[in-house]
Amino acid sequence: NAGVTQTPKFRVLKTGQSMTLLCAQDMNHEYMYWYRQDPGMGLRLIHYSVGEGTTAKGEVPDGYNVSRLKKQNFLLGLESAAPSQTSVYFCASSRLAGGPIETQYFGPGTRLLVL
Amino acid sequence: RKEVEQDPGPFNVPEGATVAFNCTYSNSASQSFFWYRQDCRKEPKLLMSVYSSGNEDGRFTAQLNRASQYISLLIRDSKLSDSATYLCVVLPGGGADGLTFGKGTHLIIQP
Numbered sequence: 001n002a003g004v005t006q007t008p009k010f011r012v013l014k015t016g017q018s019m020t021l022l023c024a025q026d027m028n029h030e031y032m033y034w035y036r037q038d039p040g041m042g043l044r045l046i047h048y049s050v051g052e053g054t055t056a057k058g059e060v061p062d063g064y065n066v067s068r069l070k071k072q073n074f075l076l077g078l079e080s081a082a083p084s085q086t087s088v089y090f091c092a093s094s095r096l097a098g099g100p101i102e103t104q105y106f107g108p109g110t111r112l113l114v115l
Numbered sequence: 116r117k118e119v120e121q122d123p124g125p126f127n128v129p130e131g132a133t134v135a136f137n138c139t140y141s142n143s144a145s146q147s148f149f150w151y152r153q154d155c156r157k158e159p160k161l162l163m164s165v166y167s168s169g170n171e172d173g174r175f176t177a178q179l180n181r182a183s184q185y186i187s188l189l190i191r192d193s194k195l196s197d198s199a200t201y202l203c204v205v206l207p208g209g210g211a212d213g214l215t216f217g218k219g220t221h222l223i224i225q226p
Contacts, residue, residue, distance in 0.1 A: 042218035043159070043202070090158055103149075104214060106158035 004107035012113045013081045021076040023091030031094045032074040036087040081114045121217040136220045138203030139185045147206035148186050152199045198224045
């Protein structure tokens with residue numbers, strides 16, 4: 001049981017390049033999330049998914065696209081990278097989004113540097 | 116709009132001491148509350164959930180005050196391994212759009 005995994009762990013891009021970050025979970029979770037974490041800003045939600053084939057915008061969705069073609073995978077795409085997208089990206093998953101108790105499990109993060 | 120606010124610290128505390136953090140939240144409809152721990156360059160991990168009646172897990176005690184809209188975390192007999200950033204996390208009522216994170220409180224336990 002690997003939990004939540006992310007690939008790649010680290011990437012350097014040039015402005016205007018594109019890339020896809022992959023998140024995979026083996027816990028059969030329904031909900032998956034992409035966050036970015038910047039110094040002094042805390043974790044901010046980019047996009048999320050409440051099930052296979054569904055996606056929704058979070059707090060900071062501009063410049064990103066996502067897809068959830070399979071329940072276990074959640075992809076985050078940058079079509080034309082910008083230096084402002086330099087950040088640490090965390091994927092998370094959870095079984096249910098509501099309810100009195102909810103735990104999100106995080107992947108180890110992807111460090112992205114856009115030059 | 117600052118939905119979840121924390122003192123960023125750092126809190127420099129000698130080993131063995133007791134330390135407490137508070138966190139305030141603005142959405143009175145928030146349903147669930149958590150403390151996450153994040154080590155340097157690592158992912159956040161759940162430390163404990165915060166129940167209305169308060170709860171304790173070993174050296175850690177969490178309290179919720181809905182009237183004043185704050186939660187607290189108390190660490191007793193602090194260890195060097197407690198050095199980390201502690202994130203206050205709130206689940207807004209109703210929606211599926213994830214958790215709202217505070218920016219974290221940095222704790223340094225000194226030998």
